[in-house]
Amino acid sequence: MKRIISLLSISLLIIQFSFAQSTKEEQEVMQLSKDKWQWMADKNVDKLKDLFDAKAKFVHMSGTWKTDEELEIIKTGSIWYKEAKVHDTAIEVSGNTAIVWNRITLIAMVRGTEAKTEFTVTEVYQKQKKAWKMLALTFSSVRDTHQIKK
Numbered sequence: 001m002k003r004i005i006s007l008l009s010i011s012l013l014i015i016q017f018s019f020a021q022s023t024k025e026e027q028e029v030m031q032l033s034k035d036k037w038q039w040m041a042d043k044n045v046d047k048l049k050d051l052f053d054a055k056a057k058f059v060h061m062s063g064t065w066k067t068d069e070e071l072e073i074i075k076t077g078s079i080w081y082k083e084a085k086v087h088d089t090a091i092e093v094s095g096n097t098a099i100v101w102n103r104i105t106l107i108a109m110v111r112g113t114e115a116k117t118e119f120t121v122t123e124v125y126q127k128q129k130k131a132w133k134m135l136a137l138t139f140s141s142v143r144d145t146h147q148i149k150k
Helices: 002-020 024-041 043-049 067-076
Strands: 052-058 064-065 077-095 095-109 113-128 131-141
Touching: 024 043, 024 077, 024 095, 024 113, 024 131, 043 052, 043 067, 052 095, 064 067, 067 077, 095 131
Parallel strands: 052 131
Antiparallel strands: 052 064, 077 095, 095 113, 113 131
């Protein structure tokens, strides 16, 4: 009886551990999402150009832009994403598509004025050949108590 209970306990731990592990794809996309925030803060449009799909859309509080416009905004500092403090993250991967939700506090310079705003940011990625490309990035204004359901 002790042996059965021990085997059952070990089996449950293994199952629980395996569900807690993220997949290789999830880890890759999560790292890209994290890197993206730093590249935006650094105004590194070369790295961002490699990440963003040519037809990507970017939805902000004041408008929607395509990739070329977003890169120009970052390059010129019209919006300077100084720091994104990520509080919570969730990811789902289905086939060659990944969706990342980040709850962030964004500190940005917007047309010369510093703004600190709470957002949930939705990022959509697609695996194209061997690289992940961002197809969409949408900022949704939320309260600081907002939580992402996982």
